[in-house]
Amino acid sequence: MNTSELSSVLGRLAVGALRFAATDARERADLARRTALATVAVAAPWAEAAVAIKRAVPGSGSALAEELATGPMGTARLCLLTARAQLDIAERGLPRAPSAPRILHAGRRSVGGTPPALVGLDLLPARGPAGTLHDGMIHQGFRATVRCHDPGGLANFDQAWRREVEERPRAGGVAVVLGAGNVTGLSAADVLAQIFEHGRGVFLKVHPLHAPLQPLLEAALGPVVEAGLVVIAVGGADVARSAIAAPETTHVHVTGGEATYRAIVWGSADPADRSAAPLLSKPITCELGNVTPWFILPGRYSPAELSYQADLVAASIANNTSFNCIATKGIVTCRSWPQREDFLALVERRLASLPARPGWYPGSVRDWEAATGRVAPADGTVPSSLVTGVDPATDDRLLAREWFVPVVAEVPLDADDLAGFCGRALAFSHRLPGSLAASVTIPNGLSAVDLRHVEQFVDHLAFGVVAVNTWSALAYALGNVPWGGFPGGTLASPKSGIGFVHDPLLLPLVHNSVIRAPLSAAIRPPWFPWHRSGARLARGVVDLYGRCAAGKSGLGTMLAMLPAVLRG
Structure with missing residues (x-):
């Protein structure tokens, strides 16, 4: 042209x-x-x-x-x-x-x-x-x-x-x-x-x-x-x-x-x-992307809750080969949390169960090798890798930039209690490049005092979206949650970006958004890579939206999807 x-x-x-x-x-x-x-x-x-x-x-x-x-x-x-x-x-x-x-x-x-x-x-x-x-x-x-x-x-x-x-x-x-x-x-x-x-x-x-x-x-x-x-x-x-x-x-x-x-x-x-x-x-x-953290607040989780949250974290790493601006790049835990090792083992086991995907994004094989220090497989795939026990004070290599590969750092913070962890985690969040989105897993059954500390932590995370008990990508999928970096980006220092998209309500003065989900669910989300009926359900929702656009009822489509939903 x-x-x-x-x-x-x-x-x-x-x-x-x-x-x-x-x-x-x-x-x-x-x-x-x-x-x-x-x-x-x-x-x-x-x-x-x-x-x-x-x-x-x-x-x-x-x-x-x-x-x-x-x-x-x-x-x-x-x-x-x-x-x-x-x-x-x-x-x-x-x-x-x-x-x-x-x-x-x-x-x-x-x-x-x-x-x-x-x-x-x-x-x-x-x-x-x-x-x-x-x-x-x-x-x-x-x-x-x-x-x-x-x-x-x-x-x-x-x-x-x-x-x-x-x-x-x-x-x-x-x-x-x-x-x-x-x-x-x-x-x-x-x-x-x-x-x-x-x-x-x-x-x-x-x-x-x-x-x-x-x-x-x-x-x-x-x-x-x-x-x-x-x-x-x-x-x-x-x-x-x-x-x-x-x-x-x-x-x-x-x-x-x-x-x-x-x-x-x-x-x-x-x-x-x-x-x-x-x-x-x-x-x-x-x-412009983000070094996306997922904060796991210390507390007592049931086996079902721990497994479900580990699956969410693993799915956020595996989705799209981690070539997402909000793929989890840092799992932030409390070093003294009794369930820490169990949780990390669940994440690693789930990732290991998935076949490695091709490194189709330009430069991804090179970046995978740089991030892991290993030679990539000869078939051109980029396997998921979880590096545990990372101390950002001595080695911030995996956290200083957004690696567009499925390599994740687990950062254990020292804290004596939940309030102390929230304070340390908030300070750590300010060190991470970007301000697009973060996820937080919160245990049930907290005391009123602990709940107040947790809500203050969620309230003051400086990200465009804060997702509680779910992956922040769900906010983008909803379509009406304004999507963009936390306000304050400038030409000289844009952080995760300037301005918002996904604002069909034409809202003024947007600060940020918070989405919340249950700590566990009996029904497996269809976006989990290991879901047996994910493609069928995705087709069903697309068809549902087509019927809604045509002014027709979508109830029949919803009912037709139920067997696939329950199959998981």
Whole structure:
């Protein structure tokens, strides 16, 4: 694409954004609903193409389940949530959350930079344009709360929210979105956020790994492509540079590594070679990854609870070969916790039971060897590796950067009691690069005093999402939990990123979100790599979302999935 062609394409996107700004909320809702239908229509070939890109064994149930869930399923759900929010705006001027906004922690003293008071809204169960999405069954026992800065009371919050709803979708302009190469649904979600949450036309430059997906993404996003709001291009860094530099471009959004971000903003991926002033003169938002911790709070866990939480941790490492920005990279335990060795043995046993996957992501075999100090298997796989007893004071190699490989450090902290561990763990969290997400496992049966320490710990973790008793990736899967680094990232120090995506409710002043799940469950989550019916259940949920988008009942689909759910 030469300069003249690129200018013409970007100009058409700017015109499309102007047309979008002139539409009303019902028209936007219909556009989002039709995009959900288009996504569901190509779900099978999308997932199959993704499995091929990742060099998984054809017909692999776990790989297919992952690709269905993180690609078309997540995209369709985000479209449905967006459609519902826009219909609510048409009917009452604001999106409708499952709970009314409420003041959290009234009168609380600020600790560690956290505002003294926050406004909270619950996000589950969410609804689609025609009603239920069956969250009560699919996400049974889950809670999700987004926490926003308090602008001086609920009346002021309402006014700030109404301003966002009125102004953001009409902002206009053209965003260049640089797609990530690790998860196929990320680019689609970023495109939808730029359109429906910011009113921009989008020039999407897909990652070279995803070139085979271009026609499928164009079909999945067909309604917004036809509306003149999206152009999808394949190419390398030269295409990205030209699009970013074009005068028609008004915004840049990147999901990827910090090296890519530095090259765009400062002119070099090497911090030592960066320019004195940023070269990028346009606003940028980004999501840049994380050294993701999972804190295991000391206490007494039943065998079922310990096993279930160990399985969650193992699944968070094995999923997508750990090529996720929120794959667990550090398991933080209390050295004196009596069940520590049992827990780590359960994690290691589960990881050892899974076949090693190919190192399909560029540079992953080299990085695996650097992280482990071993020679990678000759078949090109990258086995999971848990390194226990790591002391970050003497060896922080595995924690000083995000290793995009399935290698995890266990860090035992010294503490005499739960309160002491919470204090040490909070201080340790501040040393980790990134601020995207963290998980915390909390035992049942705590005293009121211990529970207060635990809640203060959760409250003050400086991450965009804090997940209690579950993997933080579930927050991304929900679609309406704002996703991004903890506020405070700057051009010079972006941490895990600047700004949020996945905000169909168009919320103001987002601080972070907390999701909570039961400590154990009798039914195995379908995203566990060892689930025997994961692919079947993922297909079922995609079909369910298609029926919801078409205004049909999904109850029959839910009932048809029950045998697979119970089979586990």
